[in-house]
Amino acid sequence: MSDLSLHTGRSGPLTRLSDWLWRNPRMLILLLLTPPALWLGIIYLGSLFALLAQSFFSIDEFSGLIVYEFTLKTYGELFTPANFDIIVRTVVMAAAVTVAAALISFPIAYYAARYAKGKWKAVFYLGVMLPLWSSYLVKVYSWKLILAKEGILNWLFEILHMKWLLEAYLAIPVIGGNSLSVSWTGTFLVFLYVWLPFMVLPIQASLERVPTSMLEASGDLGANPGQSFRYVLLPLALPGVIAGSIFTFSLTLGDYIIPQIVGSSRRFIGQAVYSYQGTAGNIPLAAAFAVVPIVIMGVYLWVAKRKGAFDAL
Amino acid sequence: MTSAVQFTGVSRHFGSVRAVDAVDIDIAEGEFFAMLGPSGSGKTTCLRLIAGFEQPTGGDIAIFGQSAKGVPPYKRHVNTVFQDYALFPHLNVRDNVAYGLMIAGRPKAERHRAAEEALELVALPGYGTRKPSELSGGQRQRVALARALINQPKVLLLDEPLGALDLKLREQMQEELKALQRKLGITFVFVTHDQGEALSMADRVAVFNEGKIVQVGRPEDIYYRPEVPFVADFVGSSNVLPPEVTEKLTGKRCHAALRPEALRISESGHVATVRATSFIGTATRVSLVMDDTPMVALIPKGQEIPAVGAQVNLSWQDEDLHLMEARS
Amino acid sequence: MHSDRASLGLKIAAGAGLAFMHLPLLLIFIYAFTTEDKSYQWPPPGLTLKWFSVTWSRPDVWEALSLSVRVAAISTAIALVLGTLCAAAVSRTKFFGREAVSLMVILPIALPGIITGISLRSAFNLADIPFSFWTIVLGHATFCVVVVYNNAVARFRRTSGSLIEASMDLGADSFQTFRHVILPNIATALLAGGMLAFALSFDEVIVTTFTAGQQQTLPIWMLEELVRPRQRPVTNVVAMVVVLVTFLPILGAYYLTRGTDTVAGQGK
Numbered sequence: 075m076s077d078l079s080l081h082t083g084r085s086g087p088l089t090r091l092s093d094w095l096w097r098n099p100r101m102l103i104l105l106l107l108t109p110p111a112l113w114l115g116i117i118y119l120g121s122l123f124a125l126l127a128q129s130f131f132s133i134d135e136f137s138g139l140i141v142y143e144f145t146l147k148t149y150g151e152l153f154t155p156a157n158f159d160i161i162v163r164t165v166v167m168a169a170a171v172t173v174a175a176a177l178i179s180f181p182i183a184y185y186a187a188r189y190a191k192g193k194w195k196a197v198f199y200l201g202v203m204l205p206l207w208s209s210y211l212v213k214v215y216s217w218k219l220i221l222a223k224e225g226i227l228n229w230l231f232e233i234l235h236m237k238w239l240l241e242a243y244l245a246i247p248v249i250g251g252n253s254l255s256v257s258w259t260g261t262f263l264v265f266l267y268v269w270l271p272f273m274v275l276p277i278q279a280s281l282e283r284v285p286t287s288m289l290e291a292s293g294d295l296g297a298n299p300g301q302s303f304r305y306v307l308l309p310l311a312l313p314g315v316i317a318g319s320i321f322t323f324s325l326t327l328g329d330y331i332i333p334q335i336v337g338s339s340r341r342f343i344g345q346a347v348y349s350y351q352g353t354a355g356n357i358p359l360a361a362a363f364a365v366v367p368i369v370i371m372g373v374y375l376w377v378a379k380r381k382g383a384f385d386a387l
Numbered sequence: 388m389t390s391a392v393q394f395t396g397v398s399r400h401f402g403s404v405r406a407v408d409a410v411d412i413d414i415a416e417g418e419f420f421a422m423l424g425p426s427g428s429g430k431t432t433c434l435r436l437i438a439g440f441e442q443p444t445g446g447d448i449a450i451f452g453q454s455a456k457g458v459p460p461y462k463r464h465v466n467t468v469f470q471d472y473a474l475f476p477h478l479n480v481r482d483n484v485a486y487g488l489m490i491a492g493r494p495k496a497e498r499h500r501a502a503e504e505a506l507e508l509v510a511l512p513g514y515g516t517r518k519p520s521e522l523s524g525g526q527r528q529r530v531a532l533a534r535a536l537i538n539q540p541k542v543l544l545l546d547e548p549l550g551a552l553d554l555k556l557r558e559q560m561q562e563e564l565k566a567l568q569r570k571l572g573i574t575f576v577f578v579t580h581d582q583g584e585a586l587s588m589a590d591r592v593a594v595f596n597e598g599k600i601v602q603v604g605r606p607e608d609i610y611y612r613p614e615v616p617f618v619a620d621f622v623g624s625s626n627v628l629p630p631e632v633t634e635k636l637t638g639k640r641c642h643a644a645l646r647p648e649a650l651r652i653s654e655s656g657h658v659a660t661v662r663a664t665s666f667i668g669t670a671t672r673v674s675l676v677m678d679d680t681p682m683v684a685l686i687p688k689g690q691e692i693p694a695v696g697a698q699v700n701l702s703w704q705d706e707d708l709h710l711m712e713a714r715s
Numbered sequence: 716m717h718s719d720r721a722s723l724g725l726k727i728a729a730g731a732g733l734a735f736m737h738l739p740l741l742l743i744f745i746y747a748f749t750t751e752d753k754s755y756q757w758p759p760p761g762l763t764l765k766w767f768s769v770t771w772s773r774p775d776v777w778e779a780l781s782l783s784v785r786v787a788a789i790s791t792a793i794a795l796v797l798g799t800l801c802a803a804a805v806s807r808t809k810f811f812g813r814e815a816v817s818l819m820v821i822l823p824i825a826l827p828g829i830i831t832g833i834s835l836r837s838a839f840n841l842a843d844i845p846f847s848f849w850t851i852v853l854g855h856a857t858f859c860v861v862v863v864y865n866n867a868v869a870r871f872r873r874t875s876g877s878l879i880e881a882s883m884d885l886g887a888d889s890f891q892t893f894r895h896v897i898l899p900n901i902a903t904a905l906l907a908g909g910m911l912a913f914a915l916s917f918d919e920v921i922v923t924t925f926t927a928g929q930q931q932t933l934p935i936w937m938l939e940e941l942v943r944p945r946q947r948p949v950t951n952v953v954a955m956v957v958v959l960v961t962f963l964p965i966l967g968a969y970y971l972t973r974g975t976d977t978v979a980g981q982g983k
Contacts (some may be wrong), residue, residue: 092888097442097458102889106804107816110860112799114819118857121838122822123831128837178735181728189721198733205736207911207965209918211937212954218737218941219746226742229757254859272735292859328827331921335941344829351833361837364830371826440880460883471880477899487885490895538885 081382117274128189139242140358157346161366164343167258168326171265172273172319178266179273179318180311186274187281189291203277205269212370214335216266221255226256251338261337268332269325280314281307323374327367343367389452391416391574393439393544399432406432408598409446414542416451419568421585424595425621430578433595434544437576438467451541461490466540470547470651472531472636474519478532480506481515486540505533508567509706525556544573550582559587582622586610594618612710619644625709626682627652627675633710637676642711649707650684650694656702661693677701736793740958747955752948766948776953779936786848786932787916790855794912795905796854798863801895806871823858832925839926846928854926855919859912865971866908886931907971910964918961935956 105106131140186198190348200246220227231240244257246251251257284307292302297324330344341349343363351360396410397403407429414420422430435441436448441462448455466487466598474483482489484505485498493501499515506512509529512685519527524589528548535543545564549557565588574578579585587608593603593615602609602618612617616627625644628636633643652673660675666672670685671692684701686692693699721729730861747766749759754812802822823831835854844850882892882901920934928933933953940950 088890090797090890092890093459093462095889097457103804103807106800110820112814113793113797114823114857114860116830117838117853118834119666120820120825122826124838124841125830125834175909177918178732178867181725182732185721185725185729189725200966201733201736203965203969204962205740207918208740208961209934209937209954210919211920211934211941212743212957213739215937215950215954216743217939219742219755219757220739224754226755226757267739270732274732312830324825324827328828328829329921331938344827347829347833351836357837360833364833367827368830440885441884459888460880461886461888467881467882467884469877469881471875471877473875473877475878475896475900486887486895487884490885490887490891500821534881534885698888 075384102223114344126365128357129365131358133358135355138355142192148362149365151359152362160236160341160343160346160363163340165328165370167262167265167342168323170262171269171326172267172322173277174262175270175273175322175382176277176315176319177272177374179277180315183274183277183281185310187278188286200273202271206275210268211331213268214332217260217267217336218221220264221253223253223255231378256338261333264332264336265326265329269322272321272325273315276313276317276321277311280317284310297319320371320374324367325368389416390414391418391451392576393449393452394433395447395449397433397436397443399429399436399441400444401642405434405598407443410598410599410600412593412603413512414574415578416541417572418572419565419577419588420592421577421579421589421592422595423579423582423585423592423622428595429598430580430595431624432658433548434467434546434578437542438465439463440542443528464541464543466535466538466542467546468528468531468535468548469542470550472527474527476519478519479515480511480517480522482518483519483530484534484537486534491538501537502533505537506530508536509533510563521675525560528552528560532564536571536573540573542576545577547573547578547580549579549581552640557584564588586622594622596621598710602715611699612709614645616638616642616711619709619711624683626637628680632678632680632709636708638708639701639710639712644711645682645703645708646707647683647685649703650682651702652654652684652686652699653702654700656700659699659701661695661697661699663695664692675699675701743951743954746951747948749948751953752946752951755947766952769946770949773949774974775931775936778950779931779933782848782930783917783933786851786855787913789852790907790916793852793856794859794863795909797868798860798908798912799901801860802864802867802871806868807876817968820861820864822919824861828919828921832922835922836925837873846926846930848930849928850926850928851923851932854922855916858919858967859916862886862915863905863908866904866911867901871905878937903971907968908961910968910971914964915960918957919945 090376095105120126128140129143129148132145132321133139134141165238182198182202183203185194186202190198218227222228227238229241231237242255243252243259249258249262251260254260254263288306288310289302292306293299298306322343328343328344343366347360347363350356350363354360390579392412392414394410397407397410397412398431399407410429410433410435422433425714432441435515436443437450437455439455439458455463464705473626475486478486481499485493485502488498488501502515503512506514507560509532510528511529513535514522514526514530516518519530522530523528530549531548540552548564549560552560560585564575571691577585577589586609589606592606592609593600594609595601596617602614604612609618613622619625619642621629623644623646625646628643628645630640630642634640637643648670657677658673659682661679662674662676664671664673670687673684673693682701745759746755748762748764749756750761750763750765751759798820801816804963805816828938831854835850835857839850874897879892882896883889887895918934920932920938923932923935924938931939936949937953937957940947940953944950
């Protein structure tokens with residue numbers, strides 16, 4: 075080998091900085107973290123706390139100005155019948171969407187995780203990823219097209235001579251309405267459609283972690299496929315379902331666009347927040363409303379964490 | 388002559404864990420030095436302290452007489468062969484080997500020539516354009532060796548470099564490494580948990596236990612003249628006799644070591660009970676209990692094997708009973 | 716024994732589920748060609764390419780598109796820097812508070828977008844910051860960090876720590892190690908993360924409605940059209956183009972990270 079003498083005390087400014095960082099590894103971490111911590115800490119957390127702080131102020135009923143004094147009065151307003159209705163309605167909707175999404179997702183995730191091989195695996199994966207990532211508004215828009223009076227769904231009912239069935243359904247109070255596009259059912263369908271992929275992926279991830287040998291062991295011990303599914307697969311997939319439900323639940327709680335475009339005039343939390351901060355100019359009440367999903371999700375996450383759902387994320 | 392590597396009271400504590408605790412080592416230039424011990428005994432941490440990946444929490448390390456305090460890894464005349472080889476996956480073999488020269492700013496032609504020479508040295512000529520992922524474990528090991536040698540280090544550190552290889556390849560590499568060390572005359576510091584490897588390759592062996600060096604010496608000394616029960620047990624799987632038993636046998640109250648192959652089953656001697664026997668190829672391993680002390684004897688092929696539960700007489704030559712008076 | 720073939724019922728359920736996720740998007744494609752311009756009539760009375768040229772000559776669409784692309788590009792660049800720094804710090808060393816750092820990165824997408832949006836808006840009001848291009852970027856970059864972070868952290872985890880030690884052992888200082896070893900090894904993950912961040916920003920509407928003021932990004936433009944339709948066929952064409960445009964980065968990110976780490980779906 076050629077005669078080389080390396081490590082000849084190099085001392086450019088960068089090398090000196092590198093030496094210093096090597097001697098002070100904590101400074102390296104600090105330097106790495108400073109920019110993101112400043113950005114997220116000041117811009118994001120700062121704004122968030124500023125908003126939450128406002129929920130402890132109230133609005134003067136006569137002047138419409140914000141009174142900067144600590145009070146729980148604004149939180150009290152959440153429990154007036156009209157406002158409490160909004161909260162209950164939103165939570166029920168979020169729960170319904172979550173359950174429906176779990177039911178529809180499971181077969182897709184199960185097939186993709188256990189049976190799809192090679193090319194089909196990619197097809198299933200992209201088949202979930204593409205709707206997940208395609209434009210939220212376009213997805214909502216597509217349902218506006220589907221649910222319109224002159225749209226494809228009504229047309230289908232018509233050529234199948236089942237228009238009476240649709241009309242009977244729409245006559246049911248609460249979930250029905252003038253047409254699907256202004257009914258709760260419509261809102262529910264759009265929520266379900268838009269958040270469905272968020273449920274499939276975590277369930278698939280948790281199912282893929284169940285080794286085939288575990289199902290073979292269950293079969294070997296005398297369980298029929300149904301029993302293996304019930305006693306082995308389902309409990310192991312549960313963290314995935316919970317992880318997915320975190321998304322569907324949280325996203326439904328905070329959405330204000332879907333019920334505005336497809337749905338009745340009865341409002342959801344997101345719409346209440348939006349209108350209180352906007353036209354009504356009641357920032358304290360908007361902030362208090364914004365705390366509701368945070369608290370609900372906090373409790374939800376705490377329960378989910380105890381069930382081990384975060385390993386499936 | 389200055390030592391290649393010298394530890395003076397070096398400690399590396401991680402919180403309350405004393406990975407390395409007040410260790411003194413003196414490694415001579417050109418020596419093949421092995422650090423032997425079970426996992427977690429501190430030997431790898433010592434190696435990382437020499438390389439500069441860890442910094443001591445106490446004591447001082449000198450490399451060729453100069454304190455290594457505050458000197459980062461890239462300024463030390465030391466190179467490492469990693470346990471997992473740590474070949475750069477995005478570079479081909481030639482660029483991996485020539486990495487040190489590239490960093491040093493050597494021209495391309497010189498780098499390529501030196502890399503090819505280094506690959507010849509480790510018997511991999513012409514492999515330069517392959518990717519590390521296309522090589523076998525043994526070939527990766529050689530590339531890692533060539534990459535570490537191209538910088539012409541004054542000390543080469545090897546962290547369990549043969550651990551991932553199968554038995555046959557491992558024996559072949561042991562011989563090659565030894566020959567290479569003689570040829571280059573570089574100081575090798577070799578970490579292993581395999582006593583056979585340490586004894587067969589090294590000029591001197593340091594045995595580690597719980598962050599401390601319990602014995603340093605030539606392989607024969609370590610094997611035949613253990614100073615503490617741990618070395619007797621770990622290095623040669625010797626039978627360790629507690630002080631009470633030794634006192635009965637010799638009158639001296641200290642631990643004693645007795646190699647399994649030195650034990651004979653004979654007409655007269657010390658009474659023992661056979662607990663189990665197992666055939667291990669060249670010999671049969673017999674587990675016995677003598678004076679409440681578990682013992683192991685190796686009975687060569689062709690001799691009669693006692694039945695389990697039988698009372699037998701054990702004997703040995705007096706010089707085979709090694710007393711550990713110094714530090715027990 | 717666990718059978719290797721799926722039952723017919725499962726196949727139908729899985730297939731129907733996939734169809735449910737894709738048919739509405741396909742419907743958009745058909746509507747882009749309809750001759751009907753007053754209602755959402757199905758089936759379309761006729762097909763035409765006319766609306767593509769109408770859309771092409773609409774300056775408001777181009778302005779919205781241009782704003783969206785600029786916002787997404789700058790937000791992605793910021794998110795790449797912040798996300799990589801965060802991932803490097805979290806994965807390299809165990810330090811006090813690394814859980815808190817992860818939480819802080821994930822929070823902007825874990826909480827409903829409306830909360831992020833209102834927080835930023837009221838903060839801008841409090842600090843007297845007028846709405847501008849940069850207020851949009853501020854919001855977008857904040858929730859894009861997590862996508863880059865997720866991809867980078869997964870790759871850092873797969874990159875053996877001894878590679879960095881090997882590089883320093885061979886004479887490279889921290890900066891040379893970053894340039895010659897770390898960057899080449901995380902490049903594809905960063906590219907994938909960047910593409911996803913771009914797609915996320917390009918599509919975002921909820922936070923943007925609070926931080927945009929009078930300016931219209933493409934999603935804001937679409938939202939306007941959804942609430943108060945002006946020319947439905949133009950909306951149809953734009954919707955189709957948006958779907959096609961967002962598919963490209965997703966496919967790209969998928970191929971870049973195939974077989975290594977998964978494209979983090981929860982990034983959205």
